[in-house]
Amino acid sequence: xxxYSVMSLARNALSHHEGWQQAWRxxxxxxxxxxxxxxxxxxxxxxxxxxxxxxxxxNVAVVEAGWIGGGNTGRNTTVVRSNYxxxxxxxxxxxxxxxxxxxxxxxxxxxxxxxxxxxxxxHSRHDAEVMRRNINAMHMNGVDAEWIDTDEIIGMAPGIxxxxxxxxxxxxxxxxxxxxxxxxxxxxWAYARAADALGVDIIQQCAVTGFDIxxxxxxxxxxxxxxxxxxKVAIAVAGHSSVLADMAGFRLPVTSMALQxxxxxxLKPVFDxxxxxxxxxVYISQSDKGEMVIGGGLDLYPSYAQRGNIGTxxxxxxxxxxLFPGLSRVKLMRQWAGIVDxxxxxxxxxxxxxxxxxxxxxxxxxxxxxxxxxxxxxxAYTVANDRPHKMNEAFTLxxxxxxxxxxxxxxxxxxx
Amino acid sequence: xxxxxxxxxxxxEEEFIHGGPSNVERPADEKNSDDEISDAQWAEYLFMRExxxxxxxxxxxHIHGCGQWFNMVRDSVSHQIHFIYKMGEQxxxxxxxxxx
Numbered sequence: 001x002x003x004y005s006v007m008s009l010a011r012n013a014l015s016h017h018e019g020w021q022q023a024w025r026x027x028x029x030x031x032x033x034x035x036x037x038x039x040x041x042x043x044x045x046x047x048x049x050x051x052x053x054x055x056x057x058x059n060v061a062v063v064e065a066g067w068i069g070g071g072n073t074g075r076n077t078t079v080v081r082s083n084y085x086x087x088x089x090x091x092x093x094x095x096x097x098x099x100x101x102x103x104x105x106x107x108x109x110x111x112x113x114x115x116x117x118x119x120x121x122x123h124s125r126h127d128a129e130v131m132r133r134n135i136n137a138m139h140m141n142g143v144d145a146e147w148i149d150t151d152e153i154i155g156m157a158p159g160i161x162x163x164x165x166x167x168x169x170x171x172x173x174x175x176x177x178x179x180x181x182x183x184x185x186x187x188x189w190a191y192a193r194a195a196d197a198l199g200v201d202i203i204q205q206c207a208v209t210g211f212d213i214x215x216x217x218x219x220x221x222x223x224x225x226x227x228x229x230x231x232k233v234a235i236a237v238a239g240h241s242s243v244l245a246d247m248a249g250f251r252l253p254v255t256s257m258a259l260q261x262x263x264x265x266x267l268k269p270v271f272d273x274x275x276x277x278x279x280x281x282v283y284i285s286q287s288d289k290g291e292m293v294i295g296g297g298l299d300l301y302p303s304y305a306q307r308g309n310i311g312t313x314x315x316x317x318x319x320x321x322x323l324f325p326g327l328s329r330v331k332l333m334r335q336w337a338g339i340v341d342x343x344x345x346x347x348x349x350x351x352x353x354x355x356x357x358x359x360x361x362x363x364x365x366x367x368x369x370x371x372x373x374x375x376x377x378x379x380a381y382t383v384a385n386d387r388p389h390k391m392n393e394a395f396t397l398x399x400x401x402x403x404x405x406x407x408x409x410x411x412x413x414x415x416x
Numbered sequence: 417x418x419x420x421x422x423x424x425x426x427x428x429e430e431e432f433i434h435g436g437p438s439n440v441e442r443p444a445d446e447k448n449s450d451d452e453i454s455d456a457q458w459a460e461y462l463f464m465r466e467x468x469x470x471x472x473x474x475x476x477x478h479i480h481g482c483g484q485w486f487n488m489v490r491d492s493v494s495h496q497i498h499f500i501y502k503m504g505e506q507x508x509x510x511x512x513x514x515x516x
Contacts, residue, residue: 242467253463256492301434304469304493309417311430344463401459 001197004108023189024196029203032229033061035383036221037236038208038244040064042073042184042369043361044236045191045202046376047383049107052198054377055384060200061230062192063223065207069188072238075306075338076369077261077295079274079285081118081179082143085134086406088394089347090141095391096374100182103373109190111182112288116272118179119148119156121323123168123279131174138176148173157271159326167322168279179274181285181293187372211248211358218248218357234359234383236375239304239339241362250354252362253400254341258299259366260308260316262335264327266290280319292327294320298342298366308337340365345405350375350392351382359383360397417495421478422486422502435475437466438487438507469493471514473507491515 002008002021012019035051037044040062051057062068080100082093104111122128138145149172150162162170192202203225210222211233220229235244239256267290276283281297296316299309313335321328343349343363348371353360361379364371378392388396399405417429443457444450453461466472469492477485489499489511498514499507 240469242465243469246466251460251464251466253459253465255465255467256469300429300432302467302474302492303495305495309429311428400463401455 001108001193004110023193024202026204027201029061029063029206029223029225029228030201032220033201034059034230035232035234036060036228036230037062037234038221039071039235039237040068040188040192040202040204041071041236041238042069042188042191042372043238043364043375043379044234045069045188045195046372047234047236047361047379048200048202048376049191049195049198050377050380051384052195052200054380057384058199060195061228062195062200062202063206063208063221063228064202064204065224067204068192068202069185072338072340072368073184073188073372075261075336076184077283077285077293078181078184078287078369079118079179079283080113080182080370081176081274082370083118083120083134083138083145083174083176083179084141084143084408085137086408087141088406089408090138090143092374092378092391092395093371094141094143095377096371097178099373099377100370101178103182103187103190107190107194109186109193111186111190113180113182114272114288115178115180116274117156118176118274119153119276120174121153121170121275121277121279122172122174123170123277125171127279128171131172135174144176144178146175146177148175156273157275159270159324160275161323161325168277175273181274181287184369187369191372191376208244208247211355213248213355216356218355232357232359232383234361234379235353236361236379238341238362238364238368241341241360245353245360248353248355248358252349252360252397253343254349254362255302255343256304256339257301257342258303258305258308258337259295259297259340260299260313260335260337261293261295262313262316262332263287263291263293264330265333267292267330275323277319277323280322282316282319282323284320284324291333292320292330298340299337304339306337306339308335340368342366345399346408347406348375348395349397350378351388351396353397417497419476419488419497420500421481421484422500423482423484424478427478427481431478431480433477433479435477435485438473438475471498471512473511475503489514
């Protein structure tokens, strides 16, 4: 792998930037691999990278139906944070955040991490009481969180409507200073490049059409570019998890929904924190290019259409204007949707499936990007050792039988 | 999207709620009491879903209207509504092939 550095930039500038290598190869699929990852999004690529780096399994293929990072990895709002309530979630998401904190160095790729903080707004005395409890829970779990009063919020986010007569008056907020944003495409490219350098084959435009299963054990995958053998297959396809599960003959407790986001035209720098408001159901950050990046809640019904619904978009925009009335004349530039995999307890499914040798990473719902690193790391561990790591042992499919749910949606008020 | 409630006629989609697939059968019946159903069977019934990409039968409720529930044959990719039929009725024959 050609290392990226100030020196390499200067050296390539002298040759008019014509000497840069391809960041990763585009090989044809081999007849057999030790492990196949289905899905070339952030989670799939991270799984391949950690399989190679942490477990020495380098004879690995990532097969992607479209292009890498073209699904939810390229459609999210780039937020990273770990402000969860329950110990299992806090441990997992904080581990993910720590991997993000070291990712640029580890992968030799600038993922443009900006830890300017994640601010959750409180709009009533009841919100505030619940969130004070959450702060204590986060401290108990070793996650940073602090109470922010209205004056501080005005300082951090000029233009925010802190008028006590507002429809949703702001009474305070929780700040996780280590939260922030990272470049989502960069994360996919960084993992792809680093995995490729360790010998992983990244095969794009290669759709999985079925699985070869014998006596309840996977033997390989059927793809649009021929059959590929592998004793271990990991699925990381977010909203299409049920489609892949159906090919392998099992069902998942997942519902696919459209989640929208949009960006405005670029503005001069206004604020650098990510601001989330559960009461208005929206969140907003400003990208490095100056666009206001806006996200909201799910569309109203299950969907596999990556479009998004105008009614939901209208509500999201209304929520943002409630918080920032000054944005009312700013034009929306783009709007899009990704298909997310919703489970009942807003906690991912990471581990074994009913088919031996097939492992799955799904159920991240609306919050998958921040877990790209941890999702990949724990899935790689599970694939390599055929057992879950301590961090994902509570995230198995078994919890739907035992009832050991981790109901983050109800507990943390996070808009999943 | 406009949805035609079998009782009220065509209304905006904001008045409706999606209520999951139509064809989920409770495992306990006259033959099997609740106690005889295993945790795995309950999990299948309560949580596991086909989550179909394409045409499927769904329950919808006109919650901000008449409050009645009904069934819909809808495509989850194009969002096209092919058939609407009342609770207790069967979907029209050939509903699975509407896209062909």
